[in-house]
Amino acid sequence: MRTVQPRPLPMRLLRARPGGILPILAILAVLLVLVALRQPDFLAPPSLMSFLGRSAPVILLAAGQYFVIVSGEFDLSVGSLVTAQVVVAARLIDSDPSRTWPVVALLLVGGALVGLVNGLITTRLRVPSFITTLGMFLILVGAVYLWSDGAPKGGLSEEFRRYGRRAFEDVPVLGRVPYALLVLLVLVALAVLLMRSDFGRTLVAVGDNPRTAELSGVRVWRTRTIAFVLSGLAAAVAAILLGGYSGVSFQAGVGLEFGAITAVVLGGVALGGGRGSVVGAMLGALTLELLFALMNFYGVSGALRSTVQGAIILLAVAVSATRNASRQGET
Amino acid sequence: MSDPRPVPLLALRGIGKSFLGVRVLHGVDLDLAPGEVHAVVGENGAGKSTLMKIVSGAYAPDDGTVEFAGEARVFRGPRDAQRAGIGIIHQEFNLLPERTVAENVYLGHEPVRRGLVDRREMVRRTGQLLASIGETALPADTPVGRLGVAQQQVVEIAKALALDARLLIMDEPTAALADHEVELLYGLVRRLQERGIGLLYVSHRLTEVFDLSDRITVLKDGHRVDTLWTADTTAGELVRRMVGRELSHYYPDRAGPDDLGPVRLTVRDGGNRKLRGVDLELRAGEVLGVGGLQGSGRSALARALFGVAPFTSGAVTLDGAPVRLRSPRTAIRAGIAYVTEDRKGEGILARQSVLDNALLAGRAVFAARSGRTARTGRARELLAAVEVRAAGDDQEIRFLSGGNQQKVVLARWLALDPRILLFDEPTRGIDVGAKAAIHDLVRRLAREGAAVLMISSELPELLGMSDRIVVMRDGRIAGELPAGATEEQVVALAVDATRERVQ
Amino acid sequence: MAALAAVTLLALAGCATDEPAASPSGSASAAGSGTGDQSKFFVQADYDAELALLDTAPTGPADKPWEQVLNPTMVDTAKFKKAGPHKICFSNAALNNPWRQVGFKTMQAEVEAQRSRIKEFVHVDAEGKDQKQIADINDLLGKGCDALIVSPNTTATLTPAVEAACRAGLPVVVFDRGVDTDCPVTFINPIGGYGFGHVGAEFVSQQMKPGGKVLALRILPGVDVLETRWSAAKVAFDKAKVDVVGVEFTDGDPAKTKKIVDDYLQRYGTIDGIWMDAGAVAVAAVEAFQDAGKPVPPMNGEDQLDFLKIWKDRKLNAIAPTYPTYQWRTPIIAALRILDGQQVSNPWKLPQPTITRENLDNYLDPGMPPLHYAMCGCADLPGYPQRWK
Amino acid sequence: MSVRSLLPARRPVPGVFVALALTLAIGWLVVTIDGGQLFNQSTTVSLLHVAAGLGLVAVGQTLVILGGSLDLSVAYVISLSTLVAAETMNGSDGAVLPAIGLALTVSAAVGLLNGLLVTRLRINAFIATLGVGLLLKGYLDSGYDGPAGTTAPTLVQTLGYQRVGPVPLSFLLLVVVTGAAWFALSRTRFGHHLVAVGGDPTVARLSGVRNDRVLVTAHVLCSLCAGLAGIYLASRLGSGAPRVGTEGLYDLESIAAVVIGGTALAGGRGGVVGTVGGVLLLAGIDAIFNQLEVDAFFKQVIRGAVIIAAVAVYAHRAVRKAAS
Numbered sequence A: 001m002r003t004v005q006p007r008p009l010p011m012r013l014l015r016a017r018p019g020g021i022l023p024i025l026a027i028l029a030v031l032l033v034l035v036a037l038r039q040p041d042f043l044a045p046p047s048l049m050s051f052l053g054r055s056a057p058v059i060l061l062a063a064g065q066y067f068v069i070v071s072g073e074f075d076l077s078v079g080s081l082v083t084a085q086v087v088v089a090a091r092l093i094d095s096d097p098s099r100t101w102p103v104v105a106l107l108l109v110g111g112a113l114v115g116l117v118n119g120l121i122t123t124r125l126r127v128p129s130f131i132t133t134l135g136m137f138l139i140l141v142g143a144v145y146l147w148s149d150g151a152p153k154g155g156l157s158e159e160f161r162r163y164g165r166r167a168f169e170d171v172p173v174l175g176r177v178p179y180a181l182l183v184l185l186v187l188v189a190l191a192v193l194l195m196r197s198d199f200g201r202t203l204v205a206v207g208d209n210p211r212t213a214e215l216s217g218v219r220v221w222r223t224r225t226i227a228f229v230l231s232g233l234a235a236a237v238a239a240i241l242l243g244g245y246s247g248v249s250f251q252a253g254v255g256l257e258f259g260a261i262t263a264v265v266l267g268g269v270a271l272g273g274g275r276g277s278v279v280g281a282m283l284g285a286l287t288l289e290l291l292f293a294l295m296n297f298y299g300v301s302g303a304l305r306s307t308v309q310g311a312i313i314l315l316a317v318a319v320s321a322t323r324n325a326s327r328q329g330e331t
Numbered sequence B: 001m002s003d004p005r006p007v008p009l010l011a012l013r014g015i016g017k018s019f020l021g022v023r024v025l026h027g028v029d030l031d032l033a034p035g036e037v038h039a040v041v042g043e044n045g046a047g048k049s050t051l052m053k054i055v056s057g058a059y060a061p062d063d064g065t066v067e068f069a070g071e072a073r074v075f076r077g078p079r080d081a082q083r084a085g086i087g088i089i090h091q092e093f094n095l096l097p098e099r100t101v102a103e104n105v106y107l108g109h110e111p112v113r114r115g116l117v118d119r120r121e122m123v124r125r126t127g128q129l130l131a132s133i134g135e136t137a138l139p140a141d142t143p144v145g146r147l148g149v150a151q152q153q154v155v156e157i158a159k160a161l162a163l164d165a166r167l168l169i170m171d172e173p174t175a176a177l178a179d180h181e182v183e184l185l186y187g188l189v190r191r192l193q194e195r196g197i198g199l200l201y202v203s204h205r206l207t208e209v210f211d212l213s214d215r216i217t218v219l220k221d222g223h224r225v226d227t228l229w230t231a232d233t234t235a236g237e238l239v240r241r242m243v244g245r246e247l248s249h250y251y252p253d254r255a256g257p258d259d260l261g262p263v264r265l266t267v268r269d270g271g272n273r274k275l276r277g278v279d280l281e282l283r284a285g286e287v288l289g290v291g292g293l294q295g296s297g298r299s300a301l302a303r304a305l306f307g308v309a310p311f312t313s314g315a316v317t318l319d320g321a322p323v324r325l326r327s328p329r330t331a332i333r334a335g336i337a338y339v340t341e342d343r344k345g346e347g348i349l350a351r352q353s354v355l356d357n358a359l360l361a362g363r364a365v366f367a368a369r370s371g372r373t374a375r376t377g378r379a380r381e382l383l384a385a386v387e388v389r390a391a392g393d394d395q396e397i398r399f400l401s402g403g404n405q406q407k408v409v410l411a412r413w414l415a416l417d418p419r420i421l422l423f424d425e426p427t428r429g430i431d432v433g434a435k436a437a438i439h440d441l442v443r444r445l446a447r448e449g450a451a452v453l454m455i456s457s458e459l460p461e462l463l464g465m466s467d468r469i470v471v472m473r474d475g476r477i478a479g480e481l482p483a484g485a486t487e488e489q490v491v492a493l494a495v496d497a498t499r500e501r502v503q
Numbered sequence C: 001m002a003a004l005a006a007v008t009l010l011a012l013a014g015c016a017t018d019e020p021a022a023s024p025s026g027s028a029s030a031a032g033s034g035t036g037d038q039s040k041f042f043v044q045a046d047y048d049a050e051l052a053l054l055d056t057a058p059t060g061p062a063d064k065p066w067e068q069v070l071n072p073t074m075v076d077t078a079k080f081k082k083a084g085p086h087k088i089c090f091s092n093a094a095l096n097n098p099w100r101q102v103g104f105k106t107m108q109a110e111v112e113a114q115r116s117r118i119k120e121f122v123h124v125d126a127e128g129k130d131q132k133q134i135a136d137i138n139d140l141l142g143k144g145c146d147a148l149i150v151s152p153n154t155t156a157t158l159t160p161a162v163e164a165a166c167r168a169g170l171p172v173v174v175f176d177r178g179v180d181t182d183c184p185v186t187f188i189n190p191i192g193g194y195g196f197g198h199v200g201a202e203f204v205s206q207q208m209k210p211g212g213k214v215l216a217l218r219i220l221p222g223v224d225v226l227e228t229r230w231s232a233a234k235v236a237f238d239k240a241k242v243d244v245v246g247v248e249f250t251d252g253d254p255a256k257t258k259k260i261v262d263d264y265l266q267r268y269g270t271i272d273g274i275w276m277d278a279g280a281v282a283v284a285a286v287e288a289f290q291d292a293g294k295p296v297p298p299m300n301g302e303d304q305l306d307f308l309k310i311w312k313d314r315k316l317n318a319i320a321p322t323y324p325t326y327q328w329r330t331p332i333i334a335a336l337r338i339l340d341g342q343q344v345s346n347p348w349k350l351p352q353p354t355i356t357r358e359n360l361d362n363y364l365d366p367g368m369p370p371l372h373y374a375m376c377g378c379a380d381l382p383g384y385p386q387r388w389k
Numbered sequence D: 001m002s003v004r005s006l007l008p009a010r011r012p013v014p015g016v017f018v019a020l021a022l023t024l025a026i027g028w029l030v031v032t033i034d035g036g037q038l039f040n041q042s043t044t045v046s047l048l049h050v051a052a053g054l055g056l057v058a059v060g061q062t063l064v065i066l067g068g069s070l071d072l073s074v075a076y077v078i079s080l081s082t083l084v085a086a087e088t089m090n091g092s093d094g095a096v097l098p099a100i101g102l103a104l105t106v107s108a109a110v111g112l113l114n115g116l117l118v119t120r121l122r123i124n125a126f127i128a129t130l131g132v133g134l135l136l137k138g139y140l141d142s143g144y145d146g147p148a149g150t151t152a153p154t155l156v157q158t159l160g161y162q163r164v165g166p167v168p169l170s171f172l173l174l175v176v177v178t179g180a181a182w183f184a185l186s187r188t189r190f191g192h193h194l195v196a197v198g199g200d201p202t203v204a205r206l207s208g209v210r211n212d213r214v215l216v217t218a219h220v221l222c223s224l225c226a227g228l229a230g231i232y233l234a235s236r237l238g239s240g241a242p243r244v245g246t247e248g249l250y251d252l253e254s255i256a257a258v259v260i261g262g263t264a265l266a267g268g269r270g271g272v273v274g275t276v277g278g279v280l281l282l283a284g285i286d287a288i289f290n291q292l293e294v295d296a297f298f299k300q301v302i303r304g305a306v307i308i309a310a311v312a313v314y315a316h317r318a319v320r321k322a323a324s
Helices: A009-014 A022-038 A045-070 A078-093 A097-124 A129-147 A158-165 A179-196 A198-208 A210-215 A220-246 A256-266 A278-298 A302-330 B048-055 B078-084 B101-105 B119-132 B149-162 B179-194 B206-212 B235-243 B298-305 B328-333 B343-347 B354-365 B372-385 B402-414 B432-447 B459-465 B487-495 C002-015 C044-054 C098-113 C130-141 C155-167 C193-207 C224-239 C254-268 C279-291 C305-314 C330-340 D002-006 D015-033 D041-066 D074-089 D093-119 D125-143 D153-161 D169-187 D189-199 D201-206 D211-237 D250-260 D272-291 D296-323
Strands: A167-171 A175-178 B010-019 B022-032 B037-041 B063-068 B071-073 B086-089 B167-171 B198-202 B215-220 B223-229 B263-271 B278-283 B287-292 B313-318 B321-323 B336-339 B420-424 B451-455 B468-473 B476-482 C086-092 C118-125 C147-151 C172-175 C186-190 C213-218 C243-249 C273-276 C318-321 C348-350
Touching: A022 A278, A022 A302, A045 A078, A045 A167, A045 A175, A045 A179, A045 A198, A045 A220, A045 A256, A045 A278, A045 C254, A078 A097, A078 A129, A078 A220, A078 A256, A097 A129, A097 A158, A097 A220, A129 D250, A129 D296, A158 A179, A158 A220, A167 A179, A175 A179, A179 A198, A179 A220, A179 A278, A198 A210, A198 A220, A198 B354, A210 A220, A210 B343, A210 B354, A220 C254, A256 A278, A256 A302, A256 D125, A278 A302, A278 C254, A302 D125, B010 B048, B022 B037, B022 B048, B022 B063, B022 B198, B037 B048, B037 B206, B048 B086, B048 B167, B048 B198, B078 B086, B086 B149, B101 B119, B101 B149, B119 B149, B149 B167, B149 B179, B179 B198, B179 B206, B198 B206, B206 B235, B206 B487, B215 B235, B223 B235, B235 B487, B263 B298, B278 B298, B278 B451, B278 B476, B287 B298, B287 B432, B287 B459, B287 B487, B298 B336, B298 B420, B298 B451, B328 B336, B328 B354, B336 B402, B343 B402, B354 B372, B354 B402, B372 B402, B402 B432, B420 B432, B432 B451, B432 B459, B459 B487, B468 B487, B476 B487, C044 C193, C044 C224, C086 C098, C086 C130, C086 C330, C098 C118, C098 C330, C118 C130, C130 C147, C130 C155, C130 D041, C130 D211, C130 D272, C147 C155, C147 C330, C155 C172, C155 D153, C155 D211, C172 C330, C186 C330, C193 C224, C193 C273, C193 C318, C213 C224, C213 C254, C224 C243, C243 C254, C254 C279, C273 C279, C279 C305, C305 C318, C330 C348, D015 D272, D015 D296, D041 D074, D041 D169, D041 D189, D041 D211, D041 D250, D041 D272, D074 D093, D074 D125, D074 D211, D074 D250, D093 D125, D093 D153, D093 D211, D153 D169, D153 D211, D169 D189, D169 D211, D169 D272, D189 D201, D189 D211, D201 D211, D250 D272, D250 D296, D272 D296
Parallel strands: B022 B223, B037 B198, B037 B215, B086 B167, B167 B198, B287 B451, B287 B468, B336 B420, B420 B451, C086 C118, C086 C147, C147 C172, C172 C186, C186 C348, C213 C243, C213 C273
Antiparallel strands: A167 A175, B010 B022, B010 B063, B063 B071, B215 B223, B263 B278, B263 B313, B313 B321, B468 B476
16 A cells, blocks of 8 residues: 555556456457468558558447447437438539538538437436437438438539548558548547547546536536537548448448447447546457458358357457456455 | 343344454444334444444354344345344335335235235235334325335335334434424334334434333444443433543644634525525634534535535525525535535546546536646645555545545545535544544645535534534524534434424 | 457358368369359249340330330230229338339339329338338228239238238239239239349359459348349359359448458459449449459449449449339339230230440430439430439 | 325326327328328228237337346347248148247247346346347348248238237237236236336345346346247248348337337336337327328438437426426
């Protein structure tokens, strides 16, 4: 026993505590080894860069979902939000490059707005976020199909698509650097800074114990609402990158919400809030993407993939849940 | 009422218990006869709750034996004790508000006929149980959530009786009750007694103790001081035995006349659901002690001042200017800090680091005021100043002892330089060393010009720390005492020793 | 521990699949070609019949393929003769993809064109749910319809409901997917999935370099129309001894498609042919090659305009077998003929044109939206082109 | 206080039935003005059929939600059950009973797995049942490429299509299952314990309830209900269908029906009768919009709004109640 003092940073990062990123790093490392065994050239810089670029939207969604989950809520609407955004963008841009930037701005505002509505309904009307965002999911999907008569119209401009699809070519050492990767890196840095900021710590505090937070002057409802807004914004950026990567389609966002939640949980974040890091969540997403690529390399039959995915999620979560429980038993 | 029988229902012999090396019970003996009401009194920290938890099987004693109905028993848990016939009625009820009285009473052992829950039988038996304790007006199929506190307590008692309890432990049963509800409880206790059920009755309210009990065991600092026949003793004598002590604890010097500053805070006729006509004045530099029983409105006062459950009537001024304290946030912005009584439930962020806990309020309310590095540095200084002991400031706070957790909470508030501090039981569940440190800190804050309001159930603490004491009862301020008042005076105000019972 | 489990699982899953690198010799044989077991949807007789139809000349007006019939076998409909105007009811499987949207708009336009003879057109959307469509059909039976058109969501599962409708005594017309019963007056569809799959697969295997690697991209498992397409393609590939290196499901998701193609390019270096069971993600597949800086191999798509456009712009070596949306006009025409007591053919096999490099320009209308289907046969209908935009 | 406690114990009619009555009344009015009929025989039959399928699943879902858990794997259990039943029967009437038994056994096994993951391994129910759902999805996707098996004709004729007046046999089955679930909740120890576990696990444990066992049982019953829904769908469709559960969105819709019916998502409050109200409300909206030929997508928007609004109303009531 001694009085408190800061301990050196490396030690803090490496301590294996519940919600830490060690387990997800271990899983990621194993997957990388498996990739290296099977497909060594995948780890060459250019293809690795492409992989990271194409994974950017999913990683961003996981980060957005993290904000909501760590504050103790759920966001099931992000997948439908991505679809809606991509379809809306195509119809508004209608292949006219000059409309690109206004539409991008509009998407960001729209994403934030959907998050705001989710957040306000959840915090002010006290509807459980599972239900709020499930309702929002149905509304968004219905509305976007309704608005576009069941088939996406218009088209995305090359300007718009560039960010999800193109790269700086002929970069020394790395080969190519996708724009999406740069966007991702900037946003990852922002997310990490945000989580280290006052707001970020307050967000985790709200997820840990909203009563304590409230009695310490935190406006819990406002903090959680902002988390939803961040999730909406992340979905908007993901939609821009995803639309850019693959073009307009109703399938753009299908199932992404479950993917994001899975990634977040895989990254060591506790459902119910208060524990886990945004880096872990994003690594969780990266791990899932790598898993899918790995299954392509190993030729796992398309139909069996969900089984592999399900089994890995259950195992990873079960292991961390029991570890957590045994630690709690110590106190 | 009755002599102790040759075979007592419960016999405790030499019960001892330690927590973390601190001895909280020393060789306590206690006998309880069937049909006897045996009161256990003592100050907070005297060991009453620990003793009751040992009897009800929640704790195992380190030394000594528990004999129940003539047999030595070792209970493996509350369920074990329940099956043996020992029921406990907690201060916080273990009831499901959405379920009916009968469903609650028989939860876990519903009467079945041919494999099915016999609702009619359940309601009938509940009715019988309720009738047997004189509660004929309480329908067994009402959801518990619709009942008043007193009736919920009746349900708790019925729940214990449904398990054929022969011994009932009542821990501060009147804490949450209004006056007329206490009357109902009296009748209830007498009828339980008539049925030959033994009662261990833990209470601070001496009136009740004298009204109900056959014998009284006084505990102090984990020792049994004495066991007295109620009929042979007086309130005065009892209070002397409870509090009679050598001054074992040093308290910091009180404020001198020069230390007192201007009036910081006034409340005129403040009221809400739990408070009525509260008038209060708090000066800079003073420690105002607030005494009273649990449920008397002490905590409600602090929570009203902090905007958690704001005053709905009356007026509050701060430094002479009227203010509306409508949320914790506005209160904090006005320079008020609140150290809550329920540290685990609303004081700490269990899974966050010591540092994050210390920075919580500053980050939330004054994020823009100072730089992050400066704030973190300040928090570290404060954590060191209050002498928090932890493996590091990144350790999760749940791994710290209660005293250290409380120090972190203090550091959180000190970082805001509050002008008014509200302490609700700041030393509850904290070891002696940490206690003294917190006392020193409180006084130092006052000396530096803060106005301090401190709630405490612990009379020596209240008397030792306060420059002035208000005592609350039934949501009102029952009276004010100057520094140097006696424990008897406080207790007399708190229990309303002079009141006439309503019949 | 979780990671360990992941390894085990992957190893297990990996072992369970064909491993072309480990058994290069086996890849040439039909069994080891990577196309897997033949689908249980494959029916040799149907396959033969459809392939024969591909070369059959249709009867009927040449400029109206939706009124043409291949090998007509007329049935008598006198008992359904009724004075108009009529109430026609339509139980639709779903409206949840562009193909069905274009088709349904075409059908609505046809109804409008026949307004004088149709007093009411009732449309119920089953939202892709078998259970709801069964209820919908039952519901429509209580509405005094003069004829019932059904586009079944699933062949097998809708059969009982269609049988019940037949028993109610009104003429039933089924189109697109069939049902396992003869009771409808007629079943309208183009040649079908075998034809579609065969045309694409034959083109790809002829155009690519011998012994090359083909990646088959499918939308979903278990959709009968798509299953027959694949089963025919499989026959063609096995016959041509093509190395099908992968059969992957894309869920119709372009992002997933690009990732799959990307990973296959990584794994095999080159892919020499792409076959797909539907055109929805054709453009995404093309883009994946472009983004990887590889030439786009011979491939097939469908008659969606975005694909036709990229085909022309990038001068792809491609083909587009179609499953024409003009078939949505035919049920209205058939129902009216039946109610007139005219003979109709059962089955009513519509021609199924293929878009090739030669006739590409005839179908590529830059004014229409990218997900429009060129083979809608809708240019003469009221509201063209605005209705389809 | 005492006055209120003297009020007769009455569980309020869940608000959903008021909403249902209003919806049907307004719907009837609008449809009639539109020149259609809402309550003719065939529409009623269709409505009740839709309600029967969703209802069976939702009643099971109610049980787990009451216990404070959740089941996202029901959609796959339904599909699995249709396949097991139809393939075992393979068109033969003699195999009906073994087939039903086998389908239910398989479903119960999935429920057991869910329950054990949630209680023993302490995996959050959301993730646990999502994971189990993925396992089943993989099996269904790789094992089946379309409808398989043939349901025995007798079962098709009875459970699938038989009706008594306007009421299909399947709806009667739902009534029976709902009755059984209601009975289990109110008249068995399991039911009492389940509501207690959902309401406050600590109180339940201190009162001697074996929380884990109760929750596992609830999960098994939930899967059994989903299995039963599968058998009904198999007899309705005439064969096993590997995607009927997911196409029908039975996972999310069943949860929606449960919360619209007034059961708290956090558990401990609600009941199966309200759930059936929720199912009927959803089916009623469906039927009305069908009559009006309203776009399916618009319907989905309305559905989303109804779900949020319903829960907001319940939440508002709870807050008011707590404040009074």
